Amino acid sequence: xxxxxxxxxxxxxxxxxxxxxxxxxxxxxxxxxxxxxxxxxxxxxxxxxxxxxxxxxxxxxxxxxxxxxxxxxxxxxxxxxxxxxxxxxxxxxxxxxxxxxxxxxxxxxxxxxxxx
Amino acid sequence: xxxxxxxxxxxxxxxxxxxxxxxxxxxxxxxxxxxxxxxxxxxxxxxxxxxxxxxxxxxxxxxxxxxxxxxxxxxxxxxxxxxxxxxxxxxxxxxxxxxxxxxxxxxxxxxxx
Numbered sequence: 627x628x629x630x631x632x633x634x635x636x637x638x639x640x641x642x643x644x645x646x647x648x649x650x651x652x653x654x655x656x657x658x659x660x661x662x663x664x665x666x667x668x669x670x671x672x673x674x675x676x677x678x679x680x681x682x683x684x685x686x687x688x689x690x691x692x693x694x695x696x697x698x699x700x701x702x703x704x705x706x707x708x709x710x711x712x713x714x715x716x717x718x719x720x721x722x723x724x725x726x727x728x729x730x731x732x733x734x735x736x737x738x739x740x741x742x
Numbered sequence: 743x744x745x746x747x748x749x750x751x752x753x754x755x756x757x758x759x760x761x762x763x764x765x766x767x768x769x770x771x772x773x774x775x776x777x778x779x780x781x782x783x784x785x786x787x788x789x790x791x792x793x794x795x796x797x798x799x800x801x802x803x804x805x806x807x808x809x810x811x812x813x814x815x816x817x818x819x820x821x822x823x824x825x826x827x828x829x830x831x832x833x834x835x836x837x838x839x840x841x842x843x844x845x846x847x848x849x850x851x852x853x854x855x
């Protein structure tokens with residue numbers, strides 16, 4: 627069975643410093659993994675996705691994530707935080723249901739605060 | 743360039759009232775989904791559809807019904823609203839199966855008093 631654990635519910639960084647949002651997954655298949663971002667009162671926007679190609683995945687707005695099978699991790703990073711990065715971030719694993727649909731299993735989210 | 747559109751965006755209901763949330767997508771996607779988002783719980787799948795005329799239950803289907811009469815529309819109905827259904831509801835769609843990006847609407851905020 628697939629599951630995903632976001633290790634921090636809240637992360638606070640200063641503007642201009644690196645961002646690290648941690649995600650561990652559990653999957654009995656080769657997983658597809660995603661990071662979505664949700665700004666206040668908005669829908670979810672795809673940041674990046676991993677689908678068994680390159681293990682280092684680059685996304686929008688300078689974010690990237692590295693798939694590490696040995697550690698079952700898919701941590702999201704950004705070298706330098708910007709005020710506009712303040713949002714909630716969701717790590718997601720895609721569960722292929724054997725012909726039914728690609729159900730997404732969501733982590734509980736990490737709220738990123740960026741201090742000036 | 744609309745993507746996934748949900749209506750209404752905000753609604754307040756009294757306990758026992760009924761309502762329907764409408765989702766429309768213009769990307770010709772086969773798969774459509776309804777999720778609810780509650781604090782500290784991420785998103786949970788209510789119902790989904792793998793094509794026009796089909797629907798299936800997700801993780802938390804009780805108290806909801808859905809219909810997919812047209813490929814581009816996916817309706818979520820609450821027949822008798824309860825305070826436990828106060829939540830933010832997201833519709834989503836995708837082209838096909840595992841690995842494909844799912845596109846989300848902007849959400850519908852529902853309060854049941």
